[in-house]
Amino acid sequence: MVKACEPQAGEEIPHDHLYMVTGLSSNNLDKLAQEPEADFEAAIEATGYGRFNALLMLCCLPAFWSAVSVTSAPSYIFTQAVCDMNLRLLDMGTINAITYGGMIASAMVWGFLSDSLGRRKFLIWGFFASGVIELTASMSQSFTMLLITRFTSGFIFNGPFAVLISYIAELHRTSLRARVILLTSLFYTIANVTLPLLAWGILVNKWDVPVGSIFVIHSWNFFLLATALVPLITGAAFVFLPESPKFLMSRGRNEEAMEVFRKMYTMNTGLPPDTFPIKTLVKEKSEQLEQGVKALKGGMAQTAPLFKPPYLAYLILICGAHIGCMFGSNTIRLWYPQLAAMMGTHANESLCSAIAPLPVVEEEALSCAPIQTDMLTYLQSSIVGAGSVLTYSIGGALVNRCGKKLVAGICGLLGAVVIILMPVLGNSAGAVVVMVTVGLAFNSLSGASLSSIVVDLFPTSLRVMAMATFLMCGRLGTISGTVIFPALIDYGCLPPFIVVGVVLGACGVACFFLPNTNLKRLE
Numbered sequence: 001m002v003k004a005c006e007p008q009a010g011e012e013i014p015h016d017h018l019y020m021v022t023g024l025s026s027n028n029l030d031k032l033a034q035e036p037e038a039d040f041e042a043a044i045e046a047t048g049y050g051r052f053n054a055l056l057m058l059c060c061l062p063a064f065w066s067a068v069s070v071t072s073a074p075s076y077i078f079t080q081a082v083c084d085m086n087l088r089l090l091d092m093g094t095i096n097a098i099t100y101g102g103m104i105a106s107a108m109v110w111g112f113l114s115d116s117l118g119r120r121k122f123l124i125w126g127f128f129a130s131g132v133i134e135l136t137a138s139m140s141q142s143f144t145m146l147l148i149t150r151f152t153s154g155f156i157f158n159g160p161f162a163v164l165i166s167y168i169a170e171l172h173r174t175s176l177r178a179r180v181i182l183l184t185s186l187f188y189t190i191a192n193v194t195l196p197l198l199a200w201g202i203l204v205n206k207w208d209v210p211v212g213s214i215f216v217i218h219s220w221n222f223f224l225l226a227t228a229l230v231p232l233i234t235g236a237a238f239v240f241l242p243e244s245p246k247f248l249m250s251r252g253r254n255e256e257a258m259e260v261f262r263k264m265y266t267m268n269t270g271l272p273p274d275t276f277p278i279k280t281l282v283k284e285k286s287e288q289l290e291q292g293v294k295a296l297k298g299g300m301a302q303t304a305p306l307f308k309p310p311y312l313a314y315l316i317l318i319c320g321a322h323i324g325c326m327f328g329s330n331t332i333r334l335w336y337p338q339l340a341a342m343m344g345t346h347a348n349e350s351l352c353s354a355i356a357p358l359p360v361v362e363e364e365a366l367s368c369a370p371i372q373t374d375m376l377t378y379l380q381s382s383i384v385g386a387g388s389v390l391t392y393s394i395g396g397a398l399v400n401r402c403g404k405k406l407v408a409g410i411c412g413l414l415g416a417v418v419i420i421l422m423p424v425l426g427n428s429a430g431a432v433v434v435m436v437t438v439g440l441a442f443n444s445l446s447g448a449s450l451s452s453i454v455v456d457l458f459p460t461s462l463r464v465m466a467m468a469t470f471l472m473c474g475r476l477g478t479i480s481g482t483v484i485f486p487a488l489i490d491y492g493c494l495p496p497f498i499v500v501g502v503v504l505g506a507c508g509v510a511c512f513f514l515p516n517t518n519l520k521r522l523e
Helices: 015-022 026-034 040-046 051-084 089-117 120-138 143-169 174-203 219-238 245-250 254-269 292-307 311-345 351-355 358-366 375-386 388-402 404-425 429-457 460-489 494-511
Strands: 208-211 215-218
Touching: 040 245, 040 254, 051 089, 051 120, 051 143, 051 174, 051 215, 051 219, 051 254, 051 311, 089 143, 089 460, 120 143, 120 219, 143 174, 143 429, 143 460, 174 219, 174 375, 174 388, 174 429, 215 219, 245 254, 245 460, 292 311, 292 460, 311 351, 311 375, 311 404, 311 429, 311 460, 311 494, 351 404, 375 429, 388 404, 404 429, 404 494, 429 460, 429 494, 460 494
Parallel strands: none
Antiparallel strands: 208 215
């Protein structure tokens, strides 16, 4: 009886029978059988480029602005907070360094948790949490409270920011990926230009608003409050963005990944989702990781290959290069406002002549009198931040043609030469502004190229962990540089700039030993 119901070999199966069994016509079944499974790169290529990508970059702008404000905003408040919180120079240096310490402390935790649990939720809740901590920091009334909140802010902020670069890369096709990551460096430029202008607009006012008998909100509190709103805006913006389709595919959630691809395709092309040319995705992984503690253990096991060959050698080399890059660029960036102030008090003198009376400046700073800053100091910081626009534009055009490691290496070496020549050619405030601008522009482009190489070099399951380690090493370089630089000034004008230049030069040389990842497909 059963055999009688089955069609014989060579016999045409009725259309009604096919439709009842599969819900598809014979033509659709034939078409489906002929369609190969598409990998991630083919699917992301088919989504095109348009409104979705523009919306993504718009949402990322406040995220990169937050990255600058979290680390740099405290340095602008010291001129007024020195008396309000009885700060010493050592206290100021500790506050600047403690944020990076928090970032280093959390690097490994956020790395494997994100690779296990997903990108989007970390971006949303991470930026929200960072904003809340920043709001708390803005209400600080003592050195201890500010120190604790700065450490916590760095600890929390490091999570979503490490995820961000991987998230951006996983939503762009191969031919655009490096350029887009370099484009995000322009967001740093926007932040470095606008943050000192915001400080100028708020800190020049003498606002002291009493709340009760012991709580007073000063103008520098209002400045920190304004910067704290940006991470909150960023968290709200990422609510409207999807999960990374590459992450979904790596977890075997191909149906969810397909929905993301279709939404991107519709936003970019204006066509209906059912016209998306890709119908089937390659199944990269069938099982999903568990939640909670099991996810933590799974993440540790999953990221273990990062610290084994062949990835270990790549990780050591690129992290070493990034330590040198951040040692130079962030040291000069964080110390430039002080150098500008010293040049301002010694008009028409060279950089070395202005650095010579440093002990006198320190003694004056120890007295409880707010340091009077003028518009020129803030504008000079904005000019330095804006100077990298042209360099990034040129770098974005050359990166695919010349290769990322070549751009990173050459820019590192050029930045080193400029920094070493600063004591020799810095005969005026204008010359110092130009040289700092050019040097930081080259160093920033080198760092952005290294970030792009990290994204290409490591597979999806290790990418955020590798990026977290990469950023952690860069922050170690920043902490080292900001401590070593003032110590070397005691030995004269040349040693600090020569040491910074030599370290940057070593970073540039190391970049040439990295593998070529130009136009490499994501794994």
